[in-house]
Amino acid sequence: MNKSKVVFSIVGALLISGFLISINKIVNPSDHWSIYPSFVVIFWPIIVYHYATKKYNALSLVSALSLVTFLVIINYVTSSAHLWFLYATYPILLWPIIMYAGKWRNKISFTILSSASIIAYYIVLNVYLSPGYPWSIFTTFIFLWWPLIRYCVIKKRYMLFSLVGTFLISVFFILVNWISTPSTIWAIYPIFAAMWWPLVTYCFGYMKHKDDHITKKKGMIK
Secondary structure, three states, X not given: OOHHHHHHHHHHHXXXXXXXXXXXXXXXXXOOOOHHHHHHHHHXXXXXXXHHOOOHHHHHHHHHHHHXXXXXXXXHHXXXXXXXXXXXXXXXXXXXXXXXXXXXXXXXXXXXXXXXXXXXXXHHHHHHOOOXXXXXXXXXXXXXXXXXXXXXXXXXXXXXXXXXXXXXXXXHHHHHHHHHOOOOXXXXXXXHHHOHHHHHHHHHHHHHHHHHHHHHHHHHHO
């Protein structure tokens, strides 16, 4: 481990943070804006130390816990009536979870379980913290793509990917249309555009197979 780099990063972070806090106190003492850049600067020695010691898993854990703690403090100080830090907590903690999962993170089962857990997490937040609008359909739509992409890419099932992807897009826009603006049927436009995806995939695969067959046939004739 290069101790000089670690020491330099610690001293540099302290000096920069001290400078920012001093300017904050002198120029605008009523607004504590210096905590935001100071928090970012603090990550400098943390990253340097963990990279120097090759403790990448520990870096993810320390960084995630530090960031969540920082968000909790900001939430409590600025708007304690609404626990908005919870919206970012699980995705942040998913970083060290993935790192400590080891070889399991490369398996489809881990992707499915992680995707399902984060979808369920946001549904619960939607129901209990902000039940006014079912916004969890957006997060559900986003995280459903994770296991779908992993499976189809690994198995090279590109046609299946295009078909399921088009289905997801269609269902998503129909739901958003029905929930948000039921009087105006606009979902047909993105659905029509999405339907070209499997068509193009099929035609591309067919033409590629046809070209390969012709090339192989010519080779046999020669």
